[in-house]
Amino acid sequence: MQLIIGNKRYSSWSLRPWLLMRHFDLPFDEIMVNLYQGDTRAERLAYSPTGKVPALIDDGALVWESLAILDYLAERFPQLPLWPAERIARAHARSIAAEMHAGFGALRQAMPTNFCARLPGRGHTDAALADVARVVELVSDCRTRFGGTGRFLFGEFGIADAMYAPVATRLVTYGVQLPPLVRDWVDALYALPAMNEWLQAAESEPLIRSAEPYADA
Known part of the structure; x- marks a missing residue:
């Protein structure tokens, strides 16, 4: 699986599937797109039809939007308690x-x-x-x-x-x-x-002046 995410310092939507996948030790390759460096929309469009992150690529499936990715993972790994059983x-x-x-x-x-x-x-x-x-x-x-x-x-x-x-x-x-x-x-x-x-990686990323003090993706 490949998970396309944005900057860990700022991208809240990217955190959602990344955190779940890492917590449950699901194997994936991380592809980070710097949302604040040059024109990355064309790069993001190569992964997602909306040009937004995150997106998940898995065995021919392309899934975008955080909640859709999480629900896909629940179907893909039914043995894991991703949704409550009851x-x-x-x-x-x-x-x-x-x-x-x-x-x-x-x-x-x-x-x-x-x-x-x-x-x-x-x-x-x-x-x-x-x-x-x-x-x-x-x-x-x-x-x-x-x-x-x-x-x-x-x-x-x-x-x-x-x-x-x-x-x-x-x-x-x-x-x-x-x-x-x-x-x-x-x-x-x-x-x-x-x-x-995630937080340690976010701290290690350079601060983007144009994104401060607020930023979101």
């Missing part, structure tokens, strides 16, 4: 993953992804904080109803957590105060070896 929990996980894919526009705009920055208090608009409140509600509900003794949304790390991982980093970047149950989920994500690998 029907109602799985339906709930699919719903919140789709909600993340389609929503939270105010949060994205006011608090864009920057994995290496610390900007406490920045972007705390009323609309963004309303989105944050929904994230807090959603995480608390999932952990209470489906999390059991685990620290993730449905107990163990899976697709739903991967979809919300970039939001967790936004909450850290912009210094959002969180209730203990949600803070513990964020801490659990940051404790994942795969997450640490």
